[in-house]
Amino acid sequence: MDTPSGGKVIVFGGDFRQVLPVIKRGKIEDVVAATLNSSYLWDHVTVLRLTVNIGLTSVSSATPYDQDQINVEKIRTFVDWLLNIGNGNVNPTQDDISEIQMPDNALVKDVDDPIGSIISSIYPD
Structure with a gap:
């Protein structure tokens, strides 16, 4: 079977809206083209989204006052x-x-x- 990274699971973390590649003297189109979700690898990615802000949850559960x-x-x-x-x-x-x-x-x-x-x-x- 021919899979990216030899079938190993790779976890990418972060907010792709905030982490953009730097393209020297690049235009917006160049930056977008260099993002992970524009890569041929994106077809092999499973996106999992966090739906609970754990930091906010831990703060609210520890607030008795x-x-x-x-x-x-x-x-x-x-x-x-x-x-x-x-x-x-x-x-x-x-x-x-x-x-x-x-x-x-x-x-x-x-x-x-x-x-x-x-x-x-x-x-x-």
Whole structure:
């Protein structure tokens, strides 16, 4: 039997919408042509999709306090927003270009020390 990779199972992980190949001086068509799902190998791929956000589930199951539940809702709202962007459901236009308004709390406002600002927002203590 002639199968790719000698019949061995290979697991590709990640979100193909976020992980694109880099083609030096390439046009959009070149990048799309170089993606895994444009390869002849794609006919041999079985796509399995995760349907539950495990990180969000573990956070929500470990939140006995009201403040923690508010944080879970913020996380859930952010996750839904990211998925909507990935699915092209945020302000779609006729030419497949979307204008996305970033939430104010996702912006780095300290122009003098942006790296320090990112670090202190992730690790406030």
